[in-house]
Amino acid sequence: MVKVAGTFGRSGVHDYILLRASALILLAYTLYLVGFVASSDITYATWSGFFSLTMTKVFSLFALIAMLVHAWIGLWQVLTDYVKCTKLRGALQFLLTSVAFIYVLSGFVILWGV
Amino acid sequence: MNVNFSIYRYNPDVDNKPYMQDASLDVPEGSDMMVLDALILLKEKDATLSFRRSCREGVCGSDGVNINGKNGLACITPLSDVLSKGKIVIRPLPGLPVIRDLVIDMAQFYTQYEKIKPYLITDASKPPAGEFKQSPEERKHLDGLYECILCACCSTSCPSFWWNPEKFIGPAGLLAAYRFLIDSRDSATEERLSNLDDAFSVFRCHGIMNCVSVCPKGLNPTKAIGKIKSMLLQRAI
């Protein structure tokens, strides 16, 4: 059995489920946003009103965390396919996953302020 | 009719690097032959041309080659099928090391096959002294799985196998894995699944289906892999 520490899940199935579940969450969130954009004119007032809803805040954070999980697993899969040099792959994995983490943290801070 | 070929040549003892060599063959108008027959005729002209073949009827799986960019068995691919592009380009199966010309080193392919334990495993109580019977329904599950001749056309057309040939089992090995997972006489289902439950062995298959499009036996490894995935999922949820 191959041991892998670079990815998020604990096993192949775990990764597989997390990848699909996070994709579903991201899809639902996209539809939620598209629904809002389609159903109201975008002004500063409607936009900040929309983002001050607890529902939107929670959903946004949830989607950001799903993005982190999705990116972590997905990037690990792509990098282990195409980047054969272990040092370079480790560095890229660190960098890109850090960026995803920073997105999540920025999301927290931004939503906190609305 | 003059048929033109471009053939991958590489003899590590004398060549610095591989090259493509043009060759041509006179094929009587209105007649046809298999690509393997053509290779044999070309070898009569140039005895240094190397390739594997044995049964010359699509049974042994020795002569998998890449013809005009698509993997297949030379012995059951008619020249007329691949003639349309003017020149017939023949290369070794992609992704594995070349030993010489069209002969590749299949060690990685066999190692993956070995990993899935391609034999029946039964607990001591099970194998009866006489025949080991299956109902016709149980036997039916093996159709579309047991026919594999291990020609490696599928695995060497699979990008996931190209990138991780030492970790991803590949379509041929996984087809065989499912053949034993679904066999009513086998009692090692749990252990077999546990051995496949990592991030590479099965889950590197992303359903690209190159394997299905090249299998000379018309088998469907992607479907078998899907079945393995759902067995793993059912066990996990």
Ligand code: SF4
């Ligand atoms: S599944 Fe088909 S292509 Fe793959 S090794 Fe078996 S016979 Fe060859």
Ligand code: SF4
């Ligand atoms: S379906 Fe899976 S095994 Fe078949 S070629 Fe695609 S990735 Fe490879």
Ligand code: FES
């Ligand atoms: S020579 Fe045996 S399969 Fe082609």
